[in-house]
Amino acid sequence: MKKILIMLLMCCPLMCAAQSEWEAPTSHKQNNEANVDKKDVKKDAKTPNTTIDPKDIKDWEYIKPGVVPEVDGKVVFDYELDLPGMTAQQIYDKTYVALDSLANTENQINSCVALVNRKEHMIAARYQEWLEFTRNFLSLDRTKFSYTIVASCTDNHLSIKLQRISYNYEEERQNGFKTTAEKWISDKYAVNKKRTRLINGPAKFRRKTIDRKNDIFKYITEKVKQ
Numbered sequence: 001m002k003k004i005l006i007m008l009l010m011c012c013p014l015m016c017a018a019q020s021e022w023e024a025p026t027s028h029k030q031n032n033e034a035n036v037d038k039k040d041v042k043k044d045a046k047t048p049n050t051t052i053d054p055k056d057i058k059d060w061e062y063i064k065p066g067v068v069p070e071v072d073g074k075v076v077f078d079y080e081l082d083l084p085g086m087t088a089q090q091i092y093d094k095t096y097v098a099l100d101s102l103a104n105t106e107n108q109i110n111s112c113v114a115l116v117n118r119k120e121h122m123i124a125a126r127y128q129e130w131l132e133f134t135r136n137f138l139s140l141d142r143t144k145f146s147y148t149i150v151a152s153c154t155d156n157h158l159s160i161k162l163q164r165i166s167y168n169y170e171e172e173r174q175n176g177f178k179t180t181a182e183k184w185i186s187d188k189y190a191v192n193k194k195r196t197r198l199i200n201g202p203a204k205f206r207r208k209t210i211d212r213k214n215d216i217f218k219y220i221t222e223k224v225k226q
Contacts (some may be wrong), residue, residue, distance in 0.1 A: 021120065024111045051198060059198055062207050063191055068181075075181035077162040080216045083224065084156050091153040091224065092121040098223035099125045099149060102216065107132070109144065121153035131167075131212060133204050143205070144168035145167075145212070158224060162213055167205060185209055 011120035061067070063066045068075055083091055096113065103125065111127040117223065130143035148164040170176035183189060189203035198206060 005119045022115050022117050025100075025116050035050070041162060052194070057196055059207070061204075062198060062210055063195055065187075065195075066189060067210060068185055068206065070182070070186060073182065074163065075186060075211050077217075079160040079162070079191055079220075081158040081221055081224065082156060083158060086156060088121045088153045088155050091158050092118075093124070093183045094224045094226070095151045095153055095158060095220070096123055098124055099151065102219060103127060105219075123149075123153075125149045125151075131208050133208060144171070145209070149216075157194070160217065160220065161215065163210065181209065 054064065069077065083122045086094075096116070100113050102108075103113065107130040109128045109130065111125070111129065113123060113125045114123070115124040125145075126148050128144060128146045130142050131144070133141040135141070144167065146164075146168070147162055150161045150163070153161045165181035165185075166178075166179065167181075168178045172180070175190060183204040184202050189198055190206045191197075192199055
């Protein structure tokens with residue numbers, strides 16, 4: 001099912017039609033994923049330093065093991081939510097509303113619920129939004145932030161995966177770049193060898209991505225529990 005879903009998200013409407021259980025929702029905006037180019041950064045082998053008290057490490061919440069989880073080499077944020085007394089259909093309906101609502105929140109660029117599987121109570125949505133690092137009356141530092149959310153609903157439970165993360169930073173400038181979470185905010189690229197600090201460059205992306213992920217899961221939780 002996972003492989004079929006990824007193929008559906010990447011391929012044209014003809015592929016969607018071939019999978020009878022998957023369909024586009026009634027209202028569907030097109031969303032093109034940003035291409036990803038390579039970006040050279042410092043690559044450090046990660047060996048946790050157990051002699052340092054985490055309380056003494058700045059940004060420990062963004063450095064600690066597992067905070068940016070990887071599955072088969074891909075960054076995937078999982079979220080599990082128990083919803084006692086709710087059927088799979090009820091959870092599906094509420095989750096659809098939540099994901100569709102998220103696509104219309106502030107800073108969204110080109111986002112939508114892309115595919116649904118009513119039989120399996122699954123929803124796939126694609127998002128592209130502005131992720132802001134700093135803003136003041138003199139300057140605005142931000143990146144285009146793209147990701148996919150896949151929701152799977154069963155009786156009493158909602159499972160969410162936030163994955164396929166990419167960034168398009170300052171595309172209008174000569175020093176702009178495009179990259180993926182795997183090549184930019186993963187432990188290999190964003191945390192130093194001793195796990196005592198974040199590496200300059202990827203640091204602000206890792207912080208903001210984790211914060212945004214938390215905000216998204218909180219938003220969905222509140223909508224589904226209403």
